[in-house]
Amino acid sequence: ELGMNALLSVAKSSYEPAKFIILEHKGSDQAPMVLVGKGVTFDTGGYSLKSREGMVGMKADMGGAAAVIATMRAIALLDLPLHVIALVPCSENMINDRAYKPGDVFAAMNKVTIEIISTDAEGRMLLADALCYADTLKPAAVIDLATLTGGVGTALGKHYSGLFCNDEPLAKAIQRAGDITQERFWPLPNDKVYDRQIQSNVADVKNSGGRMGHATLGARFLAHFVGEWPWAHLDIAATATYKGGPEDPVKNYLNEGASGVPVRMLVHLLRNWP
Numbered sequence: 595e596l597g598m599n600a601l602l603s604v605a606k607s608s609y610e611p612a613k614f615i616i617l618e619h620k621g622s623d624q625a626p627m628v629l630v631g632k633g634v635t636f637d638t639g640g641y642s643l644k645s646r647e648g649m650v651g652m653k654a655d656m657g658g659a660a661a662v663i664a665t666m667r668a669i670a671l672l673d674l675p676l677h678v679i680a681l682v683p684c685s686e687n688m689i690n691d692r693a694y695k696p697g698d699v700f701a702a703m704n705k706v707t708i709e710i711i712s713t714d715a716e717g718r719m720l721l722a723d724a725l726c727y728a729d730t731l732k733p734a735a736v737i738d739l740a741t742l743t744g745g746v747g748t749a750l751g752k753h754y755s756g757l758f759c760n761d762e763p764l765a766k767a768i769q770r771a772g773d774i775t776q777e778r779f780w781p782l783p784n785d786k787v788y789d790r791q792i793q794s795n796v797a798d799v800k801n802s803g804g805r806m807g808h809a810t811l812g813a814r815f816l817a818h819f820v821g822e823w824p825w826a827h828l829d830i831a832a833t834a835t836y837k838g839g840p841e842d843p844v845k846n847y848l849n850e851g852a853s854g855v856p857v858r859m860l861v862h863l864l865r866n867w868p
Contacts, residue, residue, distance in 0.1 A: 596703060596723075596727070597701070597702075597703045597705075598614070598683075598702075598703050598723035598726075598727075599700045599701050599702060599703075599723075600700055600701075600702040600703070600708060600719040600720070600722040600723045601614065601683050601685065601719065601720050601722075601723045601724075603694045603698065603700045603710070603719060604634075604640075604685050604687055604694065604716045604719050604720060605685040605686075606692045606693065606694065607640055607686070607687060607688045607689060607690055607692065607693035607694060607713075608685060608686035608687070608688040608690070609688075609690070610635075610685075610686055612683070612684060612685040613633075613682075613683075613684040613685075614681070614682070614683050614684070614723075614724070614727075615633075615659075615663075615680070615681070615682035615683075615684065616679065616680070616681060616682075617663065617666045617679070617680040617682070618677075618678070618679045618680075619666060619669050619670055619674070619676065619677070619678045619679075620677050621669075621673065621674055621675040621676045621677060621678075622675050622676055622677045623677065624676075624677050624734065625677070625732055625733060625734040626677040626678060626679045626731055626733050626734060627676065627677065627678045627679075627733065627734055627735055627736075627737070627864065627867065628678075628679050628680075628681060628728045628731055628733040628735070628736045628737070629662045629665060629666070629678065629679070629680045629681070629736075629737055629738075629739070629860070630658075630662070630680075630681045630682075630683075630721060630724045630725060630728060630736065630737070630738035630739070631656075631658040631659035631660070631661060631662030631663070631680065631681075631682045631738070631739050631740070632655070632656070632657075632658035632659060632683070632717045632720055632721055632738070632739065632740035632741065632742065633656045633658070633659030633682050633683055633684035633685070633720065634652075634655040634656055634684075634685060634686070634687055634716060634717050634720065634741075635653070635655070635656050635684060635685070635686050636652055636653055636655065636686045636687070636688070637649075637652040637655040637686075637687045637714070637716065637717075638652070638687055638688055638689060639687065639713065639714035640687050640688070640689060640693055640694065640713030640714060640716060641689060641693060641694075641695055641696065641713045642696065642712045642713040642714040642715075643689070643714075644714065651835065654741070654834060654835050654851075654852060655717065655741050656684070656741075657739075657741045657830060657834030657835070657852060657855075658717075658738070658739035658740040658741060658828075658830060658834070659682045659683075659684060660852065661739050661830070661834070661854065661855065661856060661857050661860070662680045662682055662739055663680065663682065664854065664857045665680070665857050665860045665861060665864075666678065666680045668857065668861045669861065669864055672861070672865070674864060674865060676864055676867060678864065679728075679731055679733075681724045681727060681728060682724075683720040683721065683723060683724045684720075685716075685720060687713070687714075687716040693713070694710055694713055695710065695713065696710055696711060696712065696713065697709070697710060698710045699796060699797045700719075702722045702723055702726055702819060703722075703723045703726035703727060703819075704726040704729070704819060706722075706798045706799065706818050706819065707794075707797035707798045707799075708722070708797055708798070708799055708800070708801050709794040709796055709797035709799070709800045709801065710801055711800045711801055711802040711803075712801065712802040715801045715802040715812075715815075717740050717741070717742050718740075718742065718801060718812055718815050718816060719801060721738055721740060721742075721816055721819075722815075722816065722818070722819045723819075724738070725738065725816060725819040725820055725825075726819050728821075729820075729821035729823075733823050734823070734824075734868070735761070735764055735823060735824040735825070735826075736820070736823060736824070736825045736826075737764075737768075737825075737826045737827075737828065737860070738816065738825075738826070738827050738828065739828045739830055739856065740812075740827070740828070740829060740830065740831075741829075741830055741831040741834050742809070742812045742827075742829045742831055743756075743808050743809045743811075743812045743829055743831055744808065744831060745805070745807075745808025745809040745812075746782075746808075746809040746829040746831050746832055747831055747832030748808075749782065749809060750780055750782075750832065751832065751841060752832050752833055752841050752842050752843065753778065753833075753843050754778045754779060754780040754833070755772075755777070755778070755779050755780070755828055755829060755830045755832070755833045755855060755856065756779070756780065756782050756809050756827075756828070756829035756830075757769070757779040757780060757781045757782065757826060757827075757828060758781075758782055758783075758784040758809075758810070758813035758826065758827040758828075758829070759781065759784060759824075759825065759826040759827070760784060760817075760820070760824065760825050760826075761824035761825065761826070763824075764824045764825075764826055765781055765826065767863060767866075767867075768826055768828075768859070768863060769781070771859045771860075771862040771863040771866070772856070772859045774862055775856075775858035775859045775862050776843070776845070776858075777833075777855050777856045777858050777859040779828065779856075779859070782809060782810060782813075783807075783810050784810065784813050784814070784817070784827075785810075786814070788803075788807055788810050788811060788814045789814055791803035791804065791806070791807065791811055791814075792811055792814060792815055798818065799815060799818050800815075801815060803815075809829055812827075812829065813827045813829070828856060830855050830856060833853060833855045833856075834852065834853055834855055835851065835852060835853060836848045836849075836850060836851065836852070836853040837850050838850055
C-alpha cells in the first residue's frame with residue numbers, strides 16, 4: 595500500500611511477517627525529530643549466506659531498533675517538551691523459496707530502484723523505506739541507527755561508532771553529546787565521490803559496492819532515500835554489543851551482551867535540542 599518494496603523484499607524470506615513500528619512523543623507542536631532504527635531480528639545473510647561464526651550473535655542485529663525504542667521510553671519517562679517520532683522497520687533475513695536473490699531489482703518507496711548484489715546487505719533495504727517515510731513527516735532532522743557494516747569496526751574498533759552526516763551543526767551536537775555520555779562518535783566520509791562504487795547498469799543504485807570504503811558505501815546508499823533535511827547515519831555495528839574484552843571500552847556497569855549504545859547519547863542530545 596505504501597510501496598515499501600525494499601522492506602518487503604527482505605521480509606518475504608521469512609515466515610514471520612514484517613513490521614513497521616511508529617512511536618510518537620508529542621511534547622511540543624514543533625517539527626519532529628525523527629529516529630530510525632534498523633530492526634533485523636535475525637540475519638542469516640540470506641542466499642549470500644554468513645559463515646557459522648558470522649551468524650553467531652545475529653539476534654542482536656536489531657540493536658538500532660532496540661536503541662530507538664529505549665530512547666523513546668526514556669524521553670517519555672522524562673516527559674521532555676519535544677516532538678519525536680520513531681520509525682522501526684523490522685524483519686528477519688532468512689532463506690526460503692521466496693527469498694530475494696542477487697540480481698533482483700526492487701523499487702523503494704520513493705521509486706528509486708535497487709539492484710541486489712548481496713542479500714547480506716539487508717539492513718539498508720529496511721532503512722531505505724523508513725527514510726522515505728520520514729520524508730513525509732516534514733522532520734526537523736533525522737537520525738538513523740544501525741548495526742550496518744563490519745567495515746566500521748575495522749576502521750574504528752569498539753571505542754567509537756561511525757558518524758555520517760550532511761549537516762555540520764547536527765554532527766557537532768552528536769559528538770558533544772557522545773563525549774559527555776561516553777558513547778563517542780567519529781565522523782567518516784559522506785562524500786558523493788563514493789557513489790560510483792554503487793552505480794548500477796540496471797537500476798538507480800546497487801545495495802553493495804564491495805569492501806573498499808565499506809562503511810561509507812552503506813551511508814552513501816542510504817543517502818539516495820534522504821530528503822532535504824539534516825540527517826545523520828550512526829553505524830553502531832561494532833559498539834552495539836559488549837564482551838568486556840581488551841578491545842572494549844571499560845564500562846563496569848555493563849554485562850556481556852547488548853551495550854545500549856547510543857541511548858545515553860540520544861537522550862542527552864534530545865534534552866539539549868536544538
